[in-house]
Amino acid sequence: MRTFFGALRYESIRLRSIRSTWVLVLAAIASAALVAEIVAREILRGEEFLSEPETIVSLLTGSSGVGPLSFPALFAGLIGVAALGTEYRHGLMHSTLTAVPRRGVLLFAKLIVVGAFAALTAVLSIGAAFAVGRAEIGSGFGTSLLTAGDTERALAGFVALVVLTALLGVGLGALLRSATAAGVVLVALPALVEPLAIWALTGPKSGLGEDIAAHLPFTAGAQMVNLPGGDGPGFDLVALGALAGGLTFLAFVAATTLVSTAVFARRDA
Secondary structure (H helix, E strand, O other): OHHHHHHHHHHHHHHHHOHHHHHHHHHHHHHHHHHHHHHHHHHHOOOOOOOOHHHHHHHHHOOOOOOOOOHHHHHHHHHHHHHHHHHHHOOOHHHHHHHOOOHHHHHHHHHHHHHHHHHHHHHHHHHHHHHHHHHHHOOOOOHHHHHOOOHHHHHHHHHHHHHHHHHHHHHHHHHHOOHHHHHHHHHHHHHHHHHHHHHHHOOOOOHHHHHHHHOOHHHHHHHHOOOOOOOOOOOOOOOOOHHHHHHHHHHHHHHHHHHHHHHHHHOOO
16 A cells, blocks of 8 residues: 555656646646637627537537547647656666556556646636636626536546546557657547548448547547537537436546556556
8 A cells, every 4th residue: 555655656757847847737728728719709699609508518518529539638648658658768768667566556557647747637628618608798798607417427428538538648668668659649549530420420321420420539538528409510410418428438548458457567667
């Protein structure tokens, strides 16, 4: 037990001391604020309406459920990648394993610390987006909107999406042993691979293809932020409900983490 808490403390200090951690946190917050600014301008022009919970969720999260790409989640995922990948890049893994020789304990500590950082990043992103909305729209954009419809559930789903994406980043970093490779995979999956897969699988007579597309990891995970009756990720594909989509993404993250843990425990630093 003492070893585990020591590993937590070691990882917490190490992650806070890495400049890229704070750069990525600020990037996540800035991206959320930028999307909030865009949505707020659309509201002021009459193109979107505060009476629609989907508009509120879109403004506050920067991911309205119409695509499997969430900028705050991706930046949090890159924090996860940096938590392990940078040690391989700079040849520091031997030093880390000297400080925390039990690899399973080390990886578990990284997951917990990164998850905490990701949750904080998600909350700060929502806060920044709310501040932008309030500044642009005025008193009409109040805290009462946070509880309108299923907005609360969508915001909780957003926090879960950000945390799970960060944990996926840790798993990819451990599996690929390269921050660059893990980062490319993490970004390419939702930004390129899944949209192309959805385009190829969906069509007027592609029931099976749509079922497969619905279970693509980031497409399913985006449903945690999507509201009932709203458009789903990718070409208006309404994939799964929030719970089913979240469990699908969780299963993908868990499988990646289990494989990376097994590989990390058996190979040389």
